Amino acid sequence: MNPHQLLDEVEAALLDRRELITEAQAYALADLADLVDGKEDPSTTQWDDPLPRMLDLAHRVRLAWCGEEVSLESILSTKTGGCPEDCAFCSQSSTFNTLVKPQPYLTREQVVSAAKDAEASGATEFCLVLAIKGPDERAMAHLLEATEAIQSETRLEVALSAGLLTREQAQALAEAGVVRYNHNLEAAESFFPQICTTHSWKERWQTCQYVRETGMEVCSGGILGMGESARQRAELALALRELEPTEVPVNFLNPRPGTPLEDQTILDPRMALHGVALFRLIIPFAMLRYAGGREVVLGDLQAAGILGGANGMIVGNYLTTLGRTVSEDIKMLDELQVPVKALTGLL
């Protein structure tokens, strides 16, 4: 399809009629990746690089659907390593020989102390992340105790990420006052078997459905650059759209030593930006949060994603790796003249 005609159609849908784009349009946008990464011979193609216009459109869609503010959040691992699952990207899997040494649960005192630090810094939300398949009784007790402790000793809202849930567990967390639950689909259903064999994509989907049913906000996204095709990125985004997520974290693979993906070529930064814009155009209503790997994959082009569809960032360090300093990100946003929403994490 003529890329200009496609982008005209997508713009009319998203900005004039305020409608979601069709599946066919989503896959056609994914196919523009061939022009973005130069797979099409420039001497024979009649089309210019569509990326600048795609990013510009994604930015205008973000402003129209979500407003101009960018949300900053930080994440805290309260149980690191030792996960029995074999997600090929993850350094916390016990099935791989990685450099991450398993650590015990943080104590109530450690969690509360960190939460108070967060509150003192102006944060409004506190997100606990556990490297587990899903909560057993001990993990549920930890989650409920930590949630109660944070609520009783701070004014912070609590968010969690603790793997697969049963309906009863989701209900219990919702009743305990957990505002948002993160569980990434991670990859398209058609690609997921190449990433994980110890649980299924449908199990992840089901957990997100349970979260929705309880009234907790759904936070679900994925990782780009694991070897999937651009069409599979569109497939993932379309699936996420069905979940009506409040937030969609977009991670970029940072190949971890000892994991099956340790030798995976780092995603080309222009393809990463294409992915950000693609997600925004397919899921215009959600907060699209830049997450892990952006420093490694995008380098100096991180600002382009903020002006190309993203309206959230995880700032500071990640679960097992380091990020840029918060001041670097604040400086970038200041230079872009992008207003920052109230801090929603541990800063």
Added chain:
Amino acid sequence: MDTVAGAFCGACGGAAGAADHAGCAQRLRYDPPRFCAACGFRLDVQVYPAGVVSSCRRCERPARKAR
């Protein structure tokens, strides 16, 4: 960050003077040290949003690194 400030490389645990650690230094830009600089033993590492707390069970030496 100097990856080989001690006797052992924080990224790979190898002896500081035994190999070229240029790649290790690059890795430590976005990875916390995983090995004790004094003895080369695997560290216990807890990453926080604004820092890293690590300790060596062999040296029993806690260390906190701001980030």
